[in-house]
Amino acid sequence: MFVYTWYQWLLFFFIYCFIGWVIESTYVSVRSLHFVNRGFLRLPLLPLYGSGAILMLFLSLPVKGNLILVFLSGMAGASVLEYLTGYIMERLFKMKYWDYSSNPFNINGYVCLGTSIAWGFLTILLTEVVHRPLEWIVLQLSEVTCILLVAGIGILFIYDTIQSTKAALDLGxxxxxxxxxxxxxxxxxxxxxxxxxxxxxxxxxxxxxxxxxxxxxxxxxxxxxxxxxxxxxxxxxxxxxxxxxxxxxxxxxxxxxxxxxxxxxxxxxxxxxxxxxxxxxxxxxxxxxxxxxx
Structure with a gap:
């Protein structure tokens, strides 16, 4: 576990981007009472979740086996990532794409205590439950299959990111x-x-x-x-x-x-x-x- 090739890391990134999109879209759709294709991109991918998952895996490597340290490292790492992402996006696009200002114990609306705690529990869930079967599936794929999947999704991801960034800048x-x-x-x-x-x-x-x-x-x-x-x-x-x-x-x-x-x-x-x-x-x-x- 945790020792992967570059294309396997990228495949995990896209998988967790998709899982994050499913979670966010389901949550927002239930609250809105209609389907919402959540996120910055048109594709069913949320890069923040993909980046967060990869960061959680990296941070949990030195402390794996100690659930408290796994929780704290994931909570801290994901919160810093969320804050920096929110801060940079607002400066670039003149909008907060998520806002926790109404939540207690928030920092400038980019992060709040509730979501930070959730990140910690998600890190435990990720490393102890979710990642193991996904790891098994990815490791069963051949090198060629992995590279083709990463290349195909990557092209669409890069194109969508460029178009979304242009649209967001124009919107700002x-x-x-x-x-x-x-x-x-x-x-x-x-x-x-x-x-x-x-x-x-x-x-x-x-x-x-x-x-x-x-x-x-x-x-x-x-x-x-x-x-x-x-x-x-x-x-x-x-x-x-x-x-x-x-x-x-x-x-x-x-x-x-x-x-x-x-x-x-x-x-x-x-x-x-x-x-x-x-x-x-x-x-x-x-x-x-x-x-x-x-």
Missing amino acids: TVLESLTKIRAELEEVQVQMALLKAETAQKVSELRSETMQKAANVKEETMVRLTSLKTETTNAIRESALAERLQALTEKREKLNGRLTFYRKGLLRRNPSASSRLFGEALRELKENARKFKK
Whole structure:
């Protein structure tokens, strides 16, 4: 046990990626009451679980036979991996693809005590129960069969990872741009409201002056001209703001249009994803993805 060739390690990695996908998809699907193809990739593979399983096997090698040390090493190693993966993904893609912020004893939402303890028990389950039959199956395969399996799955895995990374990076850019547009739209709407209020107030004041100076035709005419000039100037400003509002709305719709089937699938596969900086924009895109599904 634990002494494998490079292609056997890779095959174990893919096997545990798939097992992780089954676990996560089942859990999220039961909670959502509908099937969810969970994960970052389109393939039924979760690299975090595959990496975690390989790390657990490596860490348990020096302490195998001691369940307490196996538990602690797996708990620590997997938690560090989960934290680093979550931290890097959020910095790259501007989203948390999992978020434990609502769980007690969490660290920045990337890890929490509950999942860390679960990693420890999973390490024991992996090394003492799950891995042994899988090891037997893999060791029965010939070298050629293993290499062909690893090569075939590896090509699909690399292609899917590249496409998923591109989609996630683009999604992050859309979130950032959409947040800026939302802020500009709010600013324009506030300016339009203030302009209308200002126009109404000035017109009211000028009419009041007209009533007071009704005896003087010349002054009345000047007041009316001033009122007309004010209304015209504000109408021009309002028209410019309306054009800007229209342009921003169109740009916002185009950004939503950049959510292709693949990017919307990325949102649906990660229903618990969150974003500290772009939360409102993310909620809008998730709603867009749900409408697309319907």
